[in-house]
Each structure stands twice: as structure tokens, then as C-alpha cells.
Amino acid sequence: MTNTKELSVEDKLRAIYDLQLIDSRIDEIRNVRGELPLEVEDLEDEVAGLSTRSEKLKGELEVIEEQIKAKKIAIEEHKEVIKKYTKQQESVRNNREFNSLTKEVEFQELEIQLAEKQIKEMKASIEHKKEVISNLKEKLDAKSSHLKHKKSELDAIMAETQKEETFLTEKSAEYSAQIEDRLLAAYNRIRSSVRNGLAVVSIERGASAGSFFTIPPQTQVEIASRKKIITDEHSGRILVDTQLAEEEKEKMEQLFSKF
Numbered sequence: 207m208t209n210t211k212e213l214s215v216e217d218k219l220r221a222i223y224d225l226q227l228i229d230s231r232i233d234e235i236r237n238v239r240g241e242l243p244l245e246v247e248d249l250e251d252e253v254a255g256l257s258t259r260s261e262k263l264k265g266e267l268e269v270i271e272e273q274i275k276a277k278k279i280a281i282e283e284h285k286e287v288i289k290k291y292t293k294q295q296e297s298v299r300n301n302r303e304f305n306s307l308t309k310e311v312e313f314q315e316l317e318i319q320l321a322e323k324q325i326k327e328m329k330a331s332i333e334h335k336k337e338v339i340s341n342l343k344e345k346l347d348a349k350s351s352h353l354k355h356k357k358s359e360l361d362a363i364m365a366e367t368q369k370e371e372t373f374l375t376e377k378s379a380e381y382s383a384q385i386e387d388r389l390l391a392a393y394n395r396i397r398s399s400v401r402n403g404l405a406v407v408s409i410e411r412g413a414s415a416g417s418f419f420t421i422p423p424q425t426q427v428e429i430a431s432r433k434k435i436i437t438d439e440h441s442g443r444i445l446v447d448t449q450l451a452e453e454e455k456e457k458m459e460q461l462f463s464k465f
Contacts, residue, residue, distance in 0.1 A: 216432040218385065220454055222393055223446050225381040226406040227458040232374050233403050235367045242360045249353040256346045263339050270328050270335075277321045277328075284314045284321070370465040377461070389435065396442055406444045408451030414438040421445070 213221065291307045291314070298304045382390055396405035407415035409426060419440045421429075429436050430447040437444055 213384070213386075215434055216450075218389060219432055219435065219444075219446050219450060221381060221384045222389060222444060223406050223408075223451060223454045224458060225378060225385065225393065226397075226404065227454060228374055228378045228381060228461075229397070230403065231458075231462055232371060232378065235371050235374070238367065239360065239363050242356065242363065246353065246356050246360055249349060249356060253346065253349050253353055256342055256349060260339055260342045260346065263335050263342070267332060267335055267339075270332055274325055274328050277325050281318050281321050284318045288314045373465070393444065396444070400441070400443070404443065406446060407438070408446050409448050414441065414443060414445055417441060 288311050291311045295304055295307045295311075298307065385393070393405045397403050404415070407417075409415070409421060409429060412420050412426065414421060417438065417440060419438070421438070425436065426447075428434070429445050430449070432447070432450065435444060
């Protein structure tokens with residue numbers, strides 16, 4: 207259990223602003239990586255998909271080549287049967303037997319023609335699949351090279367920032383533990399709903415940072431008194447005074463300067 211109940215409002219404001227500065231620094235680090243992790247993931251999926259398709263086609267080629275071999279064996283068998291029937295025709299006793307053997311020969315010849323036609327079609331299929339495999343290889347080589355480059359780029363960025371990000375993530379958890387649940391929940395809710403992730407902002411030139419809406423002087427005095435937590439009525443962000451913000455920024459800069 208943390209001793210969050212013992213914190214004064216000012217301490218709470220300092221803690222929540224410190225947390226914001228740490229989380230914003232983590233955001234900056236992650237923005238440097240940008241879309242790279244997703245790009246690498248997409249490229250890995252593409253390479254895997256192309257490899258799978260290529261292997262599948264190679265497997266189909268092997269099946270077709272085996273089928274061609276089987277057809278060629280069948281053709282030779284048909285030819286042997288034709289030889290046998292042709293020889294038998296030499297010793298037939300009547301026209302009926304001769305005609306019967308002739309029909310058998312014709313049937314075997316048709317089977318040969320059909321097998322030859324199928325072999326021709328299968329060879330055409332092989333050529334087409336080989337062309338597809340060749341194109342896939344070109345694509346695969348290009349994508350693999352691109353993936354290698356992107357991974358190298360990502361690894362270099364990760365090597366530079368991973369240690370700092372890990373350290374700051376631990377600090378974020380540490381500072382979060384000092385903040386009462388309701389305030390932390392509000393911080394996380396605001397942070398997730400705004401584009402730049404800023405849930406706590408300071409007063410700049412009479413308005414909340416990043417906003418064009420002026421804060422009434424009386425409200426500015428209340429914010430500077432640090433007696434209660436005040437939110438911007440337009441954006442919902444938690445507000446801190448300029449002096450507190452500068453003091454905490456200076457403190458956090460010392461933390462960040464370790465890297």
C-alpha cells in the first residue's frame with residue numbers, strides 16, 4: 207500500500223506532472239520508432255506468405271512430374287498391349303476375332319493419345335508454375351532484402367533507446383504508485399483521449415498549454431495556490447502553474463540526462 211493519502215495537493219500536482227513528463231518522454235522515444243515495428247511485422251508476414259506459396263507450388267510441381275512419369279509408364283504399357291494384340295491378329299481364325307482385336311488396338315491407341323494430351327497439358331502447367339515460382343522468388347528476394355534493411359534500422363533505434371525506455375517505464379510505474387487511484391484513473395483517461403497524450407499541462411500566456419482558450423485570472427490564482435486540483439473546462443486536462451511546471455521540468459531533465 208502507498209501513502210498517497212499523506213500527500214498534499216501540491217505534492218499530488220508535482221507527482222502527476224512528473225508522471226506526465228516521464229510518459230511524454232516515453233512517447234517521444236516511441237515516436238522515433240514510428241511505424242517501423244509495424245512495417246517490420248507486415249514485411250515478415252509478406253515474406254512468410256510468399257515462402258509458403260512458393261513451397262506449395264514446388265510441391266505441386268513434384269506431384270505433376272510424378273503424374274507425367276506415371277502417364278509415360280502407362281503409354282509404354284499400352285504399346286506393349288498393342289504389340290500383343292497385333293501379333294495375335296496374325297493367327298486369328300475368323301473376321302470376328304480380328305475385328306475384336308482391332309477394336310482393342312484402337313482403344314489402346316486412344317488411351318495413348320489421351321495420355322499424351324494429358325502429358326502435354328501437365329507440361330504446360332509445369333511451365334506456368336515455374337514462371338509463377340520465378341516471379342515469386344524475385345518478389346521474395348526483394349521483400350527479404352527490404353525486411354533485412356528495416357530490421358537493421360529498427361534494431362539500431364532499439365539499441366539506442368531500449369535501455370532508456372525500460373528505465374523510464376519503471377519510473378512511470380514508480381510515480382504512478384504515488385498517485386491516488388481516482389487521480390491516476392482521470393490522468394489515464396484524459397491521456398488516452400487526447401492526440402498528443404498530454405493530460406497535465408501548465409499555464410502559458412494565460413491559457414492552458416496548447417490551447418487558445420484564456421483561463422480567467424481568478425482561476426489562474428487558484429491554480430497557483432495549489433490548494434485543489436483544477437481542470438481546463440474546454441479540454442478536461444489537469445492544470446498546473448508555470449512555476450511548478452518549470453521546477454518539475456528541471457528536476458526531470460536531470461533524470462533524462464542520464465541517457
